[in-house]
Amino acid sequence: CALPILRRAPPPRGAARAVSASIREAIEASLPHERLRIPTVIVVAYLRVLGFLLVTVVSVAAPAIQLELDATGHEVGWIAAGYLIPLCALLMLTGRAGDRFGHRRVAIAGVLVFALGSVVAALAPSIGVLIGARVLEGVGAALIVPGLTAMMVWVTPPRARGRTDGLLVGSMMLGVALGPFVAGALVMGPGWRSIFWLAARSEEHTSELQS
Numbered sequence: 001c002a003l004p005i006l007r008r009a010p011p012p013r014g015a016a017r018a019v020s021a022s023i024r025e026a027i028e029a030s031l032p033h034e035r036l037r038i039p040t041v042i043v044v045a046y047l048r049v050l051g052f053l054l055v056t057v058v059s060v061a062a063p064a065i066q067l068e069l070d071a072t073g074h075e076v077g078w079i080a081a082g083y084l085i086p087l088c089a090l091l092m093l094t095g096r097a098g099d100r101f102g103h104r105r106v107a108i109a110g111v112l113v114f115a116l117g118s119v120v121a122a123l124a125p126s127i128g129v130l131i132g133a134r135v136l137e138g139v140g141a142a143l144i145v146p147g148l149t150a151m152m153v154w155v156t157p158p159r160a161r162g163r164t165d166g167l168l169v170g171s172m173m174l175g176v177a178l179g180p181f182v183a184g185a186l187v188m189g190p191g192w193r194s195i196f197w198l199a200a201r202s203e204e205h206t207s208e209l210q211s
Contacts, residue, residue, distance in 0.1 A: 040155045041164060044148045047111070048168055049175040051141050054083065054199055056179025058134075061192040068192070071127035082131045086138035087145075095146035103150035110143025115200045122196035137199070 058065075058079055066076045098106040117136030124130035156164045186194045 040151060041167065044152055045167060045171040047144060047148060048171040049178070050199060051144070052172050052175030053179050053182060054137070054195070055080070056176055057183040057186075057195050058083070060180050060183035061187050061195060064187050064192045065127075065130070069124070069127045069130065075127045075131070078131045079127075079134055082134035083138040083141070086135055087141045090139065090142035091146060094142045097143075098147050098150060103147040103154075106143050107147025107151060110140045110145075110147060112140070113137075113143060114140025116140070118196045118200035122193045122200060133196075 062076045062079065065071065065079065066073070094106060094110070114137055117133045117138075117140055120136065121130055121133035124133055152164055152168065153161070183195065186192065186198075
């Protein structure tokens, strides 16, 4: 006679929900406290706004820079390209460096390099020095971007990452949108060099990243 087929009964739904809830609580317990999470989100959003602000700000300020530094149109084009080329070309390498040495350390190093490049750009006596400073800013930005992304994943619980991603994307678009207005106000007021002095103040926020 045929033997009866024994089937394992599925676990009760209540037990499965309890296990998933305990796993979620364990994950969220390993994340930083809310007091650390909020300052980190604010600093990351600020740096994102600043990074994308500089992309559009410099384009608007280009005529004033060209006039003061007696630069050609080709040289002025390199002010923007000198920032974007290292930013895009080094992202994979800086992301790997973050995996090896720690994303927080790499991001803080990037902020310092970015601030140094901004100071040099603000004091640039010639177009060549300004382009070199923009390259240094691009290297700093390439160090910042992967580190900030990894830090946001670390400090944000899984159920809140959708809202955090939306905040970061919104901050990027805000930087792009505000760029022309900020550039016009600064160029017509204190001058185009104040743009880079504003960017140099990013170093002040490394204390929140070190927390």
